[in-house]
Amino acid sequence: MARSRFERLLARLLRASVGFLLTLFEMLASRRCARSPGLPAISNPLLLLSGVQLARKIRRKEVTSVEAVQAYIDRIQEVNPLLNAVVKDRFSAALQEAAQVDQLIEEEGGGEEVLEERFPLLGVPFTVKESFALQGMPNSAGLLARRAVISAGDAPPVALLKRAGAIPLGVSNCSELCMWLESHNRVYGSTSNPYDRRRIAGGSSGGEGSILGSGGSVIGVGSDVGGSIRMPAFFNGIFGHKPTTGVVSNEGQFPPASGLQQDFLCTGPMCRYAEDLLPVLSIMAGPNAHKLHLSSEVDLRKLRFFSVPHDGGSLLVSPVEQQLIQAQRKVAERLEADLGVKVQELRVPQLKYSFQIWGALMAAPDRDGKPPKAFAELMADHGRKVWPVWEFVKWMLGLSSHTMAAIGLALAEMVQSSQPSRFILQQKDELQRHLEELLGEDGVLLYPSHPHIAPKHHHPLFTPFNFSYTGIFNILGLPVTQCPVGVSEEGLPLGLQLVAGRLQDRLSLATAVHLERAFGGWREPSTA
Numbered sequence: 001m002a003r004s005r006f007e008r009l010l011a012r013l014l015r016a017s018v019g020f021l022l023t024l025f026e027m028l029a030s031r032r033c034a035r036s037p038g039l040p041a042i043s044n045p046l047l048l049l050s051g052v053q054l055a056r057k058i059r060r061k062e063v064t065s066v067e068a069v070q071a072y073i074d075r076i077q078e079v080n081p082l083l084n085a086v087v088k089d090r091f092s093a094a095l096q097e098a099a100q101v102d103q104l105i106e107e108e109g110g111g112e113e114v115l116e117e118r119f120p121l122l123g124v125p126f127t128v129k130e131s132f133a134l135q136g137m138p139n140s141a142g143l144l145a146r147r148a149v150i151s152a153g154d155a156p157p158v159a160l161l162k163r164a165g166a167i168p169l170g171v172s173n174c175s176e177l178c179m180w181l182e183s184h185n186r187v188y189g190s191t192s193n194p195y196d197r198r199r200i201a202g203g204s205s206g207g208e209g210s211i212l213g214s215g216g217s218v219i220g221v222g223s224d225v226g227g228s229i230r231m232p233a234f235f236n237g238i239f240g241h242k243p244t245t246g247v248v249s250n251e252g253q254f255p256p257a258s259g260l261q262q263d264f265l266c267t268g269p270m271c272r273y274a275e276d277l278l279p280v281l282s283i284m285a286g287p288n289a290h291k292l293h294l295s296s297e298v299d300l301r302k303l304r305f306f307s308v309p310h311d312g313g314s315l316l317v318s319p320v321e322q323q324l325i326q327a328q329r330k331v332a333e334r335l336e337a338d339l340g341v342k343v344q345e346l347r348v349p350q351l352k353y354s355f356q357i358w359g360a361l362m363a364a365p366d367r368d369g370k371p372p373k374a375f376a377e378l379m380a381d382h383g384r385k386v387w388p389v390w391e392f393v394k395w396m397l398g399l400s401s402h403t404m405a406a407i408g409l410a411l412a413e414m415v416q417s418s419q420p421s422r423f424i425l426q427q428k429d430e431l432q433r434h435l436e437e438l439l440g441e442d443g444v445l446l447y448p449s450h451p452h453i454a455p456k457h458h459h460p461l462f463t464p465f466n467f468s469y470t471g472i473f474n475i476l477g478l479p480v481t482q483c484p485v486g487v488s489e490e491g492l493p494l495g496l497q498l499v500a501g502r503l504q505d506r507l508s509l510a511t512a513v514h515l516e517r518a519f520g521g522w523r524e525p526s527t528a
Contacts, residue, residue, distance in 0.1 A: 039079050039194055041526040042215045046071040050273035051124045051219045051280070055165075058123040059112045061105060065098035065123030069167060072125045076169065076216040082197060085210035087130055087188045088138050089170035097167045098123060120279055122165030126219040127212070129205050130171040130188075131178050133252040134158055141254045142176040142185025144401045145381045155252025157221055157267050157284040164283045169217065172207025177255055177378050178228060180405040181460040181467055183207055190457060193235060194525040195492050199454040202232030208270050209236035213493075214525060219280055220270040223253055225261060226358060227450075227470025229268050230482040230497060235454035237484045237493030237522050239512055240270045241277050242470075244503050245477035247288045248281070259372025260364045264474040274516040277481065278509045291503055298510035300335075305343040306438065307332045307446040312352040316465040318451040327485050327494040328446055334518050335511075343446070346438075350431035355468035357428045360420035361475050363413075371418055376410040388414060404461065432476055439478070439501035444511050446496055449482050453492045473499060481508040485519040491528045 042048065046068055049057070057063045073091045080086050101123040108115055115122055128134045131141040133151035140146035154162065162168065176185040183191040183206025191206045193199040194214035201210035205222035209232025212220050222229040224242045233240025248267040250257060257265040269280040282289045309328060310320045332343035365371040379386040379402060386402070388410035394400040395407055420428075439445060451466050460466070473480045481498045488494055498508035498515075515521075 039082060039214055039525050042075070042524055044071045044074070047075055047215050049218075051121060051271065051276040054218065055121050055124050058101070059105065059115045065101040065167070066095060068123060069094050069098040069125050069169070072169060072216065072218070075214070076211065079194065079214045079216050080211070083192050083194060083201070083210050083214060084189055085172050085191050085201065085207045085214070085216065086127065086170045087173050087207065090136065090168065091170070093136075094125065094167050094169050101165065101167070119165030120283065121161065121219075124166050124219065125169050125217070126161060126166045126221070127169050127208060127217040128158055128171050128221045129174055129208050129223060131174050131204070131223065131253050132158055132171075132221055134168055134171055137171045139254055140187050141178055142174055142187050143379070143381055144186045145383050146254070147187050153252070156249040156286065158252070160283050160286050161221070161280070166219065172211055172220070174205060174207060175203035176403045176406040177375070178204035178223065178225070179375065179409055180204060180403070181231060181464070182405065182457070183232075184403055184405070186401055186403060192457075193454050195237065195454070195528055196490070199456050199492070200235065200460070202235040202454070204228040205270065206232045209233055209238060212236060212238045212270055212272050213522070215272075218272055219276055221267070221284070222270045223250070223265065223267050225257070225265045225474055227467045227474075229266075229270055230449055230470045230480060231467060233270055233482040234449035234484075234493065234495040237487070237495070237528070238270060238272050239274050239277055239484065239521070240482045241268045241281060241505070241509065242266045242473065242480045243268050243281060243285070243505055244292070244479045247291060248284050249286065255373070255378045259366050259370065260361055261372050262366065263477065264362065266474065272522045274483070274509070274513045274521060277512065278506065281505065281509070292505050294506050296506060298506055300510060300514055301339045301341065302442065303341065303507060303511075304443045305332070305335055305341055305446070306443065307343050307345045308348055308351065309345065310448065311354055311469065312347060312349055314352050314355065314465075314468070316355050317468055318463050318466055320448050320451045321453065323488055324448055324451075324453070324494060324496075328448065328496050331446060331485055331496060331515060331519070338514070338518065348431065348434065350427045350434065351472065353424060353427045354472035355465045356424050357431070358468055358471040358475055359416065360424045361428065363416045363418050364420055365418060375413050379406060379410060386410065408461070408464070428475065435476060435478065435499075436501060439499070439504070441501055441504055442507070443501060444507050445499040447499055449495050449497050453488050453490070453494065470497070473497070478502060479505040479508055481512045483512045483515050484521055484523075485515060487523055487528045493523070493528070
């Protein structure tokens with residue numbers, strides 16, 4: 001009892017200290033950062049079609065691929081100077097490829113069904129996170145030492161989308177080495193949120209989240225080792241799916257995972273419309289798609305639903321905002337009303353240790369005893385070794401080639417143990433067992449995507465552990481869909497995670513489609 005009171009007191013002191021720092025930061029920042037004007041409204045109706053709908057219209061010759069690709073190029077050129085989301089384009093090549101698609105459709109004698117079977121996304125434009133290899137495009141992962149690296153080929157998920165007929169428009173920004181909550185680096189700078197440019201787009205797939213949320217893309221490719229698909233999807237009001245571990249190839253991206261991290265990294269789709277998630281995931285999964293049984297019908301009325309409103313009160317993590325708790329409660333009530341189900345609210349005490357579990361397992365060696373590559377070594381990228389303390393001194397003097405976030409991670413790594421404690425392993429095992437038994441083959445769990453709506457630029461430096469709401473499911477290997485469920489009073493996206501059992505991705509995807517109809521899904525930033 002005494003320990004519990006001490007922990008609560010310590011938590012209050014920590015939160016008060018963080019609150020004071022954020023208030024001070026706000027006072028300094030407000031002098032030079034007034035609220036930014038909104039984005040231009042979308043004027044071309046082609047931009048308001050899902051990828052599936054757009055592909056159908058292209059196959060039926062109701063619109064040409066050239067018209068669709070040009071519409072997205074125009075939108076990117078309109079919004080990207082305000083957002084800094086797309087960092088390198090291939091517009092000329094994309095238009096040439098679109099013209100070839102239109103010619104193929106004119107010459108195809110097999111009809112629409114044959115085209116759909118062979119090329120389900122024929123003529124549909126998409127964007128790719130810059131850390132993935134896309135032929136002819138940069139592949140720096142925001143690392144200054146790699147700014148001249150150009151991809152000679154395509155990462156497997158990118159190649160599969162191209163083989164399905166989709167046309168890449170360019171690559172989007174990410175955090176340095178894909179390991180931070182904000183997409184900011186010394187190669188391309190910072191990416192902003194389309195709903196309020198004073199706020200972050202998230203990380204590490206923040207460029208994808210921002211350009212999708214702005215209406216400048218309809219389908220995107222992201223990666224996720226701690227929430228890097230789901231946090232940007234949440235902050236930018238779109239859908240994002242972290243598949244069951246091991247289903248979609250992680251090859252062809254930098255930095256490559258090492259140690260046990262190979263079991264936690266996932267590649268998945270980011271989409272403005274929920275109906276695109278399943279077909280895009282099916283394409284990206286390639287030869288592993290059959291494991292997910294994505295073509296099987298899902299009867300939502302026969303599913304069991306659970307809701308966990310927060311992690312139980314971790315000392316390191318911010319409390320969940322009341323508006324997010326209320327939004328999750330409304331989702332539960334709507335599911336009960338629409339489907340005739342009962343959403344059971346639970347408390348899962350092991351979630352309180354989410355960050356400690358994630359941090360310990362990310363630093364652990366693989367099954368052969370080989371440790372993960374040191375973050376400071378990745379920062380050097382085969383060059384001169386980075387010394388984190390000296391790099392921090394250089395940063396203070398404005399001389400570092402790295403961001404404060406990356407330096408901070410390298411400093412934290414110096415004191416991180418490579419062997420998880422017995423207590424943390426016990427918490428992880430209990431949590432894994434509990435959730436797998438709870439969800440089984442017919443359960444869906446509602447859980448917050450983040451404790452806050454989209455933070456302002458650089459604020460995550462004061463709350464670095466808040467990503468644990470997403471990161472814990474990478475460790476558990478469970479599929480998760482981030483789903484938008486309206487907007488806040490400030491006009492910023494609200495959302496939540498839908499968690500399913502291993503290989504039951506179709507359950508969370510089907511639930512997301514239902515919630516899109518119920519709550520409106522993505523909202524255009526100019527009208528939010």
